[in-house]
């Protein structure tokens with residue numbers, strides 16, 4: 001995200017317009033990155049990030065990789081069991097938290113302020129990543145809360161995380177899939193109810 005975008009987000013959030021106005025992202029690119037095989041050879045988890053904010057384009061490409069719409073029928077880059085598309089992605093930055101709205105490729109501001117520490121939990125290095133993506137399973141969208149549903153939503157979140165892992169490996173970004181976080185505090189911050197569960201997160205940044 002460039003300086004202008006940060007100012008736009010900060011201004012919107014600061015003005016209390018959180019619920020009034022979404023932030024459009026540039027269209028995700030259709031070419032670029034390393035080949036599939038090179039990407040797989042590069043894939044690894046990291047913990048050292050440059051503090052430099054992602055460019056708007058890289059952020060858009062990253063979110064597209066996670067749960068972007070890649071077909072006219074509305075289906076996504078990440079498959080989901082029974083096509084339930086129940087995994088939501090929230091974006092934590094130093095400025096605030098937004099939700100990625102994939103149908104319109106935009107960010108919906110949710111809360112202002114730097115809350116990356118809640119995702120970091122006891123792993124302090126996570127806070128140095130300029131962007132943290134949080135995967136939240138939405139039971140209402142999935143249509144079940146039994147043991148089997150819980151497992152399947154975890155699988156779906158894992159696939160989203162792996163899309164992020166592979167995008168980062170192909171684009172030269174650093175990331176690490178994580179299950180550690182202060183789940184209860186995040187639920188309170190984002191005003192999630194008992195049917196919406198943070199499952200995984202990926203801090204993301206440029207290499208240091």
Ligand SMILES: Cc1cc2nc3c(=O)[nH]c(=O)nc-3n(C[C@H](O)[C@H](O)[C@H](O)COP(=O)(O)O)c2cc1C
Nearest residue numbers: 043044045046047123158176177178179180181200
């Ligand atoms: C589901 C899942 C949860 C993970 N949770 C954490 C975590 O909470 N903290 C962490 O530092 N790494 C976490 N990891 C990363 C693993 O530790 C890492 O993938 C493993 O050490 C193998 O290293 P590699 O990814 O470089 O191959 C997690 C990985 C997966 C797949």
